[in-house]
Each structure stands twice: as C-alpha cells, then as structure tokens.
Amino acid sequence: MEQRESGGMKILFTGGSSFTGYWFCRQLLEKGHEVIGLLTQKRENYEGIRKERVERLSCEMELIEESPFGSEKMIDLLKKGTFDVLCHHGAYLKDYKSEQFDWLYALETNTKNIKQVIHLAKEQGLGAIILTGSIFEQNEGIGNVPLRAFSPYGLSKGLTFEVFRYYAQLYNIPLGKFVIPNPFGMLEEKRFTFYLISQWKRGNIPAVQTPHYVRDNIPCDLLAGCYGRFVEKVFVQKGPFYRSNPSCFVESQGAFALRLSREVSKRSALSCPVELKEQKSYAEPLVRVNAEPAIFEVQEWSEERFWDDYVAYALEHY
Template sequence: MNILVTGGAGFIGRWVVKKLLLDGHRVAALDDLSNGRLMNIEEFGDNPDFLFIEGDIKEREVVGKVFAGGFDLVYHLAASINVQDSIDDPRTTYENDVAGTFNVLEECRQQGIKMLFMSTCMVYERSLDEAGISEVHPVKPASPYAASKLAGEALTLSYYYAYGLPTVVVRPFNTYGPFQKSSGEGGVVAIFIRRNLRGEDLNIYGDGTQTRDLLYAEDCADFVIKAGTDSRADGQLLNAGLGKDVSINELAYIICKDKNRIKHVPHIHPQSEIQKLLCNYDKARSLLSWQPRISLEEGIARTSEWIAVQGVNR
C-alpha cells in the first residue's frame, strides 16, 4: 500500500514507519519537526519506498498538496503531546490536535481513505480497578491535552458514523523505548536511564506511588499497524498496554538500584495526574489477536543499551 504517517519523524511515528517499510509498503512521513527529529528517520533516507515531507497539518494547503499523491491508508500521529505545555499554552495544543486533525480527516473523507487517530491513555478518569482500564472506563479531560485528544477522537469517529469513512481510534498507554526524548515530559524511562548512566539522582514528581503501564515502542507500533490494516477495527476505540503497572518509585529502583539516588520533587501539574494507569487490552487481543511481546525488564535493557551507544550527553 501507499501509506501516509503524520508525525512520522516522532518517537512512535518512526517505529510505525520502520515496520511499514519492513512489511513492503511505500511510506510518506509528514512532520513539521516541532516534536519529531530528522535523526529518528535518517536510517530510511536511502530507501526508495520512503519519502519525508516537512510540513504542518494546521496548514490546509500543505495537507491538500501532500494528499494529491493519493494514499491507501493514513496513520495520524502528528500532535502536541506535552501535558504541561497544553496547560501553559492551550491554543497551540488545540490547533494541532483538533484543527489539524480536522484537516487530515477532510482530505481522507474526500478521497475515501481510512484513517487511524492516535489518542492517549491520559483521557481516562482515575481508577483503582485491578482489572485495568478498559475502553468503557469513564474519561476526564484533566488538561487541554486530554480534552484536545478527546475532541480528535470524537471527530474521527463521527466521520465513521456520518460518512461511512473507515476510521479507528487507538489509546496506547505509556510508550517508551529507543529514540524517545529524555528531556521534557512523557519520557520517564528515558529520563531515568540517562540520569542513571550519568550517575545523577533520579527525580520523581510527587510521592512516586503513581503507577504507569509501560508499553515498549515496537509493541506499540505493531498494535497501531494492526489496527490500521484490519477492517475489524473500523469504527472502534482500542487500548494497548503491557497489562501490568509499576509505580514510579519501583521503576526508578529497577533502573538505578540505589534508593539513596531517588529524590522526590514537587509535582508540576498535580491536577492532571492519574494515580493508577493499568491497561486492559482484552478488546485488542480478541479483535486483532494482538498482545505485547516485550517485558518491562527487556524493554528497559534495550533502551539502556541504545542510550549508552548514543552517548548520555546527546
């Protein structure tokens, strides 16, 4: 197929691009490089089936020109992804995650192209359910980022119901692995590993009892691609995660093995914190026969090796 990946130079986007190329597809990656990085996709530069396009999904003319080539499938991953940035500057997050999504959806509608929308587990209401959070769990937009993702979800599914356009919404839980940034927010595993390799303390927001369900990047990419290529996912909303959660305190100890180097600092956005994130991915397992393959321990080892090779100061 001829496939477009918006946000294709981003962390998850580059893994989706890589797997699609390995599967024999032609892939165009559209990215404005506000979050993505050219280093993420440099290994694909000599592949004749890969095309990188620098452009912004907020610009309708740019999106129209990109779609002029014709695509069979669109993976829409481009987005503003930082919770704190969305609190400080909600307009930018809205324009990227809602208005930009509308532009992509409209092109897909006009050409009858299936679109997958990448959402997030951050849309969910807090839960202490040991069975994990399923797709029917209540949502709570505790940040403009979560609200914008929920709006993007609703738009995406409305095109399925109103126009019969094949669309699917996915909510991966906390994804990590090689190529994730180790600065800013959202890359807690990468941040902890880099600080550990430097011999620095590991700083935890709040008391560290909050838990995360950590999904390795290649497992996430496999899930995203399955959801996009399998018609059984059309019109569906699907979770993906490891199915096991770990507290941030435990995660820090797994990585550094020294409690004296684990420090707690004031939370930057406690109002948007979800205390327990544990994924129930039964729907994806039954519908798509998908399940994660990489354990947390193996994923941390692979990520540590990659960061060490890259150099801890990069």
C-alpha cells in the same frame, strides 16, 4: 478495496518525526507496506533527536516537507493518488505539559480542513483511518473515575477523536483509534527513563517525586508491533470502529523506576540506586492505564532482547 498485488498497503502517515511515530513507520515498512510521511516543516529545520529520526526515516520512505494535516500539499497529494490507509499520528504539542496549552488551536490544527480531506480521500478509495489517541485524554483507559482529561492537551486529543469519529461515520470510512500509554525506548525524548539513566551515568541518585502514580509504561518496539497489526486489522475487517489499548508494565512509577534500575544494573557496572520521595502532589489521577496486554498481540516480542538493546543504546547516548 483489496490490498495491492505486492501484499502491502499504501499508507499516508502524519507525525513520523515523533518518538512513537518513528517506530510506527518502521514497523509498517518492515511489514512490507509503502509509507509516505508528511512533515510539518522543512527537513533542515528539525533539530536534536527529531532530526535524527527524520534522517533515519528518509533512508527508507518518502517524506514530504511542509505538509501538515489539511494543508494544500496534503490535499494535492490526495488528488494525485489513492491511499489505502490514512494514519493521523501527528498532533499539535507546543507546551503540551502546561495548563496554558492552547487546546482550541490544537483542535483546529489537528483537524484542519477535515471535511475536505476525508471527502476527497473517500472519493479516491481510502480504506481506513487510524487515529492515535492518548491515555491522557478524557474517557480513555481504566483508573480513577470520572476518567477526566489529564490536561488541556489531553482535552484536545479527546476532542480531536470526536471530530474524526463524526466525519468517519458521515463518509462511512472504517476508523481505528490506537491509544498510547507511556512509551519508552531508543530515540525517546528526555523524559522519565532518560532522567533516571543519565543520573546513574553521572554517579547520582535520581529522585522519583511521584512514586505512587500507577501508570502503564510500554517498550516502543512492542507498542509498534501492536500498531502494525491494528492498522492491518482495521483495513481488512472493514468494521465501522475499532479501538486498541495496548498495555505492558502496569505498576507504580516507583516500582517502574526500580524495574529500570534492575535491568540497567544487570547489563552494566552501574549500581543504579533510586530515591523514592514522599509524594505530596496528586494533581493527576492516581491510576490511569490501558487494559489489553500487548504481549498477547505480539507474542514473538522478546523482553530480554528489548532490555539488551535499550540499555546498550542508553549507556552510549544518554
């Protein structure tokens, strides 16, 4: 299948309300593609930062409510029209940090009616599938071996990939796996960087409890730039399987906290001290990172501009 006369592709996207999903949709739209997003619930039911992301995207693309992966609404949509690419970014996340995370239910939700979905999409001329993976799943990235899943959530993501790979091969549809490390930036959830900056704004000294973990923190816009290029590559080149493992700041969490401190203090009146605690717990692998420097893929990206925009946003909103 060739790209449309306008030069853009028609993309069906799940998971646009998430932090990275929002940036991926934005990137695909900026590259001239038509993106239709599937929401798992009604727009009015989203709250907080997810609501803001959904509202922003609704100004630029069509969003279909109550249409999780494999739902009747999604299947009806596939019956009515042809999509060039299916980007399955959404995943079941409830209690994803907990050891009680229901990995089996997550797998069922992530792959619901997958045979029917892919069979129908293939009949309609689907050109590629892009599945989002996580550095937290088994057999991903580089680091301490064996490369085990970090958690039941990571396990569910790895199993989801195996199911998609099986059906993509069965129906001879090109499959791309885009593996996300630790993204941060504007419109993020209240995680590590949010904690640090919000503490500095209050005049407190934030503590890093696990400074020795070596992780791969990547700015959201740089990650999105890699994603947009990867989607186009998989669609155009038509190979059976592709993988992308974009990487940026590979360093200990203590070093990354100090990096953030420098960048925020340069752009504000805040002193941004950090307390690096003695790490006592090593429940997770010491090292787990991606291996492909993202700046080589998105050479026009400006680190200085990212920090300018991110720090200004964080100081206003956190």
